[in-house]
Amino acid sequence: MSVSGPILPRPGDGCPPGCSGAPEPHTGAEAALGLTPRALARLMPMYLWLGTDGTIRAAGPTLAKILAVPDLPGRDFFATFLVKRPRGIAAIGALGRHAGARLHLQLRDGARTPFRGLAVPLACGKGMVVxxxxxxxxEKGVRDHALTDADFAPTDLAVELLYLTEAKALVMEELTDLTRRLEARRRHAEAEAQTDxxxxxxxxxxxxxxLGALIRRGTPFGLMHLDLDFFKQVNDTLGHAAGDHVLRAAAQRLRAETRSADLLARIGGDEFVLLLPGIDQPxxxxAIAGRIVxxxxxxxxxxxxxxxxSASLGVVRSSDYPRPEAARLLxxxxxxxxxxxxxxxxRWTFHEGASGAAALLTEPEGKAGDAADHRKRPTAGEADR
Amino acid sequence: MHGLINRSIQSFLRDTYGAALWLRVARGAGLDFDSFEPMLRYDDALTGAVLASATRILNRPLEGVLEDLGTYLVSHPNLEPLRRLLRFGGVTYLDFLQSLDDLPGRSRLAVPDLDLPQLELIEEGGDQFTLVCRGGPRGFGLVMLGVLRAMADDYGALVLLDDSGVATTPAKMATDPPDRPATGEEERIAINLLDPAHALGRRFELAASGGEA
Structure with a gap:
């Protein structure tokens, strides 16, 4: 896990045993590079300077604010932080061996804030900087420790990350809202497209x-085809508004006589169909047809x-057909x-389905009128055979 | 025009003057819907039509409406999230001014197809600055004027803003509604930062409080 290279000399290269630092630099360029603690604090407000014994000797202002303890210098680094990865780093020597590697750390107490870290050795005998x-x-770190943007170096993208998190959350919220609105409109349009x-x-x-779905599922069901008798007369004598009123009232009455699981549809001017899942006993x-009439x-x-x-009905039962087909049933x-x-x-009439037997007439229930049927339709016999 | 901009104008009119007025404006502008979707794009002409309808119905000059829109964007409680995003610009009002160059880039980070006009802050020396807006729809400078004023209050800074480089004459705006980009034109706002810490500004917590973790 450790990274070694020309700028990160491995500890032990010319150091006394136990020293985590690098050898004292001799070349001109390296020797000339020195930083005051103040400059270091500006560059890296979350730095730690560790002595060769693993104690914290100094800390950047932001880290001091996070740790918020009076006796920070002199505390043991490994008692304050848990190095989670790489595994097995519990002393300064091990940390030295992982100089330059990406560290995953965590505060041992309080908010248990997780950190990323990087440790580099200092000149021989001077410990390490983390x-x-x-x-x-x-976001959690900033909230837990009440940090402000002044606590971050201007080169640190932490504040930009916070900005981005917040901005993206807003955009996501807008998109979620948009999706919800579009979905509601889609449902509405769909309902409209399927509603009379x-x-x-x-x-x-x-x-x-x-009907197709019921047949596919194999659920037994009853199907009623209903036509209003004398509807044309209402339309002709009282006008279309009266006709519309009658259709609405009829629909309401049909609803009152059926279950919510039944499907009622208006499929023509004064023609209705009723689909009754699970009801196929004559x-x-x-009983239902009688109540409707x-x-x-x-x-x-x-x-x-x-x-x-009045209402005239034709009733079929899916169980009368070995293989029910929508067109045949209708x-x-x-x-x-x-x-x-x-x-x-x-009145209502059962059709005996695939057996092809003659239609069975039940007793009329309502007051059937005797006016001539205004509709031009084939007789039952003709339609049946 | 991006739906976010149209939606901002809609929210401003609705929150300031009421839902009924917004519906009148929308009808006056010939919109065939009641509400802009903030994440969709619209024909630029719609923005101009909405603003023209609003000035007509409110009987107010466009300049005042646009500047109020800028103030609204920063100061209305419904738009607190937007104020927060602007406060990410920095600790002081000066930081904020200097972050304005980045504003279009910051916006694009969140909404890649939102093209804000180019902004440049020129330091004239001392406490004098000039904000130059380029390539925006006509009148964008007026919105920025409102934003600068409201953000000064937010930071507690005392500023003097000179809009003589912004305001297009009412007559010109009437014949040349702000639906077309003022290509090549610049709008300039002179800023005199008299006192960066004149009053106590509003609080800004870096990590958003409450709600999400």
Missing amino acids: NLSFGLEV TLTGLANRRRFDRA ARLS ERIGQPIEYQGRDCRV ADADAALYASKHAGRG
Whole structure:
């Protein structure tokens, strides 16, 4: 681990045993270089001068501030600092052998501030100089010891590192905020793209996705295709605003009769589909369909007038199909819906799925009207086969 | 223009005159959004449109608005982090002045695509200095004027600032809004540092307190 080279003479090169220092320089250039303690303190405010016995003889002003003890000169360096790396440095001789190497140190007491360090030998018999810095822990060191920028040499980039840490934290915060805002907008846009804006129910796109997902997962489910009866009359006699009101009210009633786990979608003018995961028993589906027919059949008030519509439903069960396919399920539900219309509206019809048996008509629940069906659709029989 | 600059103008107007006024300014400037994103870039013309809209609605000359913007950047509590970054310039107001040459470089360390105008401090001798701003959008010197004034308060220094080398005439600014860089033009602020320690400045702890460790 030790670094040796021409400027870092190894201890022992001409020194008496136990001396950690380098031989007394003889060449002119080296001999001329001398520093007063004040100059050294300016250059390296975190320096330590260690005697040959490992005691601290002097310390730079910043280090003195950090250690904050009255008896600093005379203290044992190794009792004050723990040299963590390289391992095994617990005396001045070992430190001398690692002259020039990067040292990892730590205060033994108090804040246990970590330091980076570098030790170089002085002239023979004069001990060593250790210079310290905070390294990456500069922020903690500055906070723990209440340092100011006057405590650092102007050549030290510690303050710049603090500046950069703070500036980057601010920028990161802004970027995080930006990401959060963009994510919120993305979710909003996505929700909008999957929502029917009039009723707040899902739209066709979201319904198709949900249906596909249920089929892939193999969860049994019931599917209802619902059409409002007499909706065109409301539109024609009371206007589109009344029609919109009826659609919103119908959506609200559908929501009230279903679970939050069910997916309700408006897929056409007055057409709705209901996806009921986990519900495929005919009795339960009948109960739900019956409640829906009953609720939708109740008058909807609009500007003091009652709008009367009813609901016709076609119901399919995924478990009726060995291999359910979205298009087939929808077509069968549609056929069953049409059978309801054909049978007098205000009722629901099961389609028997892959068996291909005739659609099963249940008892009508609401007050089915007898006005002519305004919709041009094939009869149940035609659609079914 | 960088979103940070546009966002600063927006924050200044909102924090000083209220959210409703900012929305009026944004509408008057023809923005199709309510808020600038500080980390995105915008067409330079938008900055000019916002400033023009603000002077119109506030019925104040642009010079005053820009100088107040500079003061706001340093002194408003919402922008304490920015004041801190400026205080990294040094222990005294003189240190701060001498660090201004580095300001664009420091900004780029944090936000690489933020191009601030070039700043140069000329020591005229004694307590006289001149700050030269080059290549910035027209009126940037006025913002710096506000920054210098507020930072003097922050350090507790007593300074006399002469803006005769900065203020473009209101008529000229009206026809030549500050959305285009004043290429080749210089804006000069004369600084007379009367007393570097005139009053007790605000505290500055090198390591940010609280919050993050």
